[in-house]
Amino acid sequence: MSKPSLARGTRDFGPAQMSKRNYIFDMIRRVFQRYGFLPLETPAIENLSVLMGKYGDEGDQLLFKILNSGNFAEGLTETQLQEGYKKLTLKVSEKGLRYDLTVPFARYVVMNRSDLVMPFKRYQIQPVWRADRPQRGRYREFYQCDADVVGTDSLLCEAEIVLMIHEVLRGLGMESFTVKINNRKILSGIAEVIGAPGQEGPMCVAIDKLDKIGKEKVEEELKERGFSAETIEKLQPIFELTNNQTDIFSSLRVWLEGSEIGSKGITELEEVWAKVDKFGLSQPQLQLDVTLARGLSYYTGAIFEVKANEVQIGSISGGGRYDNLTGTFGMPGLSGVGISFGVDRIYDVMEELKLFPENQSISTQVMITNFDADAEAYGLGILRQLREAGINAELYPDASKLKKQFDYADRKLIPYVLIIGSDEIQTGILSLKNMKSGEQQKLGLEHILSIFA
């Protein structure tokens, strides 16, 4: 017999946690539906050919691979065993656990292209798995709540994403957050302007750390990544841009004047801002952050990231536009944009800020006591009537001491206990006890039903 344990980076969610989590899920689902998104679920397991190569080399490493069933080592030769685990893995594993919801969604779209109404808007709430090293706010199994639109490159979608983020977070009581937006085209433009076209990838990795390690360390890292002193010098404006939101667009436009793609990126973002404004969102918590990069390599247009201002934790939501995600599955030219909420982190933030409403864990409203066989028989009839009236009710299963029964109700936070003994059976007048105040009154069933109506 061995002690039970959880797999690394995974958690159980007990009843109390589940009701809080469901509170978040329900909010997100409601908002997604309000914006016209339809539900989709895909399998936990995907063929590795679907997953590999979509998240960069890092991502491939973080994929959980599933060992082939049966004799997976069958047919392996001595030389293949010598080649190292990376090549060997592909021989013994053909399937893996999904790493995010976007790639499986792209696969679904390609496989069902003829049936889908375009533009296709879907939402998906399911767990994903990453063979990452666990840390605060990082788990190996966690839920993502995605909403994506494919089949249109309208910037209205980007604007709606901004609106949904505000609606979800405000709906949950989180007032202080920042929606950071950038555009990959702007990053390309910057790379062009400083004389390092096509180098935006490594440039972003360094710049992304600005708020963490500071300007000098970023310059150091850029140097290490092969950027010349001259290009770094030309990059200087970026360090001033983030601080000043008021005229960031105009300064950015001047800076990227020489870059066609960069200017296009700016125009796109301005349009997003304008649409959000037209919608009438009050006090948008929107910030253009030219240092925002995001690792996933498939993004091509707008990129989003949301941070909780009052809690030190990674981003609680992120997303962006990808112009050619379905291209790798043989369906080019389909543009999409999406957003993903990280419930686990939102949960942690809400817990820390005490934003969960009280009474979330109450499920049973009334518990009927159990004295003896007669009282139980009588109680069953009452139980049926309570339940038919839509009241969550239960009858204590054993004729234990009342102390024990009350203790049970107390610990389950059941607000009312209905006491049924011989007196009550005779008169039909039942004793209803309010567990919080301790008050007890004798009432007819009709009256009791009306209390909970």
Added chain:
RNA sequence: GAGGUUGUAGCUCAGCUGGUUAGAGCGUCGGUUUGUGGUUCCGAAGGUCGCGGGUUCGAACCCCGUCUCCCUCCCCA
């Protein structure tokens, strides 16, 4: 994938430079006389000291390995 750290009862932790039967608080369970919980009081159960190996007359304590927790890097929700 690289580096650091942690691991003793269900939980939070004590346990002196290695020395007999490993402790506390909280929690759990039972009782405090037969129809009333959240407060007292009394009592009990519960640990192969993460796991495996080694050093020693003797290891919770020292050494090695391994797993886990947390942290930094990487990356990300």
